[in-house]
Amino acid sequence: MxxxxxxxxxxxxxxxxxxxxxxxxxxxxxxxxxxxxxxxxxxxxxxxxxxxxxxxxxxxxxxxxxxxxxxxxxxxxxxxxxxxxxxxxxxxxxxxxxxxxxxxxxxxxxxxxxxxSWHSRFAAGVAPARSWLAGRRIDRVQITWREDVRVWHPGQAWIWEPGGLGVFDPGINALSIATHILPQRFFLKSAVLEFPANRAAPIAADMHFCDTHGAPIHMDLDWRQTGPQTWDIVVETDAGRLTLSNGGAVLALPDRTERDEDREYAGLYAHFAALIRSGQCDVDVTPLQLVADAFLCGRRREVEAFED
The missing domain is CATH 3.40.50.720 (NAD(P)-binding Rossmann-like Domain)
Known part of the structure; x- marks a missing residue:
């Protein structure tokens, strides 16, 4: 071919x-x-x-x-x-x-x-995390996604405009993982979105979700973190704790830790090629739905102006 x-x-x-x-x-x-x-x-x-x-x-x-x-x-x-x-x-x-x-x-x-595409779903630890969680009882989930916007999005004015998502640009990566690995669907209960006084998109968000079995899911997003960056998902289950760190690249289970090289985009393009060969589409909007719900139902809090 x-x-x-x-x-x-x-x-x-x-x-x-x-x-x-x-x-x-x-x-x-x-x-x-x-x-x-x-x-x-x-x-x-x-x-x-x-x-x-x-x-x-x-x-x-x-x-x-x-x-x-x-x-x-x-x-x-x-x-x-x-x-x-x-x-x-x-x-x-x-x-x-x-x-x-x-x-x-x-x-x-x-x-x-x-x-x-959702590139974070192709991080090394995501597929084994999904397999390990399948069928387990989820007790609670903590998602912490904190990074420095000046490092990852320097001078990108579009990201602060309506439709640019602000801190949800990285935050949606975490949601793409969580919606993929957790065995039950979940939905927003409450959210507080912090908007800089001079920006149209949020710089931080504190969100509370609940899955269909009642397990609480808390998400902490912030674009103001300097120094080491934090991209972690911790899932407490009936079989112990699962932790995905470094954006999904490192998986820690009760009995072992797995880590592998970055292969997200290699995986994305392999999947795209397979979709083309089979004549199929892959369009999952669930992570974007949750972000839309945050803008729809979240409380807005104005914070100090942000300058690049």
Whole structure:
């Protein structure tokens, strides 16, 4: 089978750090074009200022990875799906749930694969954590996701605008893991979202969930942590404690600890290739639903202004 001819749309930090190396390492794909309004793209690869320029004048593509901010992604995704192009959506899959649902309908009509990716689900410890938790009684869960926004999102103004999610941009990674590994669905009970006085998106959130069996789930998100960063999920069960740390890369169980190298994006692209071969889509919006519920039902608290 010939490699899938793929274009990367949006050449920000995540595209250069993760998507381009993962594509280069996967023989199922060949990078044939890049799209970005800024910069010159990748040496030796045709580069375009817009997706419509690529689709009209560029090399033929079978698939595209959309790595743009979520606020502008729907128009680009619709343009590609109208031509039957397979789509890999960087997380979150869109700025709203309704637009993602619309894209699902377009993908079904066109026969194209639509993959709403959640990279943290492909961290090394996540699959074994899900297996270990299956069938166990969950007593309580603590999610702590604290990092320094100046390190991970320097100068990215879009992330502070409506649809940019603010601290939920990393927080949705934790929710993508929790919704995948916990055996019962869970829902929001209460939330307090802290908004800097000069920003339209939150910098911190304190959230309380409950699963369908009554187990409490607490989530602590903060973008103001300096020094060592914290990406931990602790699950207390009838068989002892499970801890996922380092964003899911390290799994600690009552009788052992497992750790492995970073392979999130390698796993994502392997999955995307399999979806294309089988003619399937994978669009799970559950993490985005929980974030939407936080904005819908959470209390807003104004805090001091934040400057990069």
């Amino acid at each position: 010939a490699p899938v001819r793929i274009a990367v749309v949006g050449l920000g930090k995540i595209a250069r750090d993760q998507h381009l190396p993962a594509i280069a390492a996967n023989p199922a794909f060949t990078l044939v074009a890049t799209v970005s309004r800024e910069g010159d793209g990748v040496p030796g690869v045709p580069h375009f200022q817009s997706l419509d320029q690529l689709l009209e004048r560029g090399p033929a593509i079978d698939a595209a990875a959309l790595c743009t901010p979520p606020q502008v992604r729907h128009e680009l995704a619709a343009m590609a799906l109208a031509r039957g192009t397979h789509l890999f959506l960087e997380k979150p899959p869109g700025a709203t749930l309704a637009e993602v649902a619309a894209l699902q309908g377009m993908a079904q009509a066109s026969g194209a694969t639509l993959f709403a």
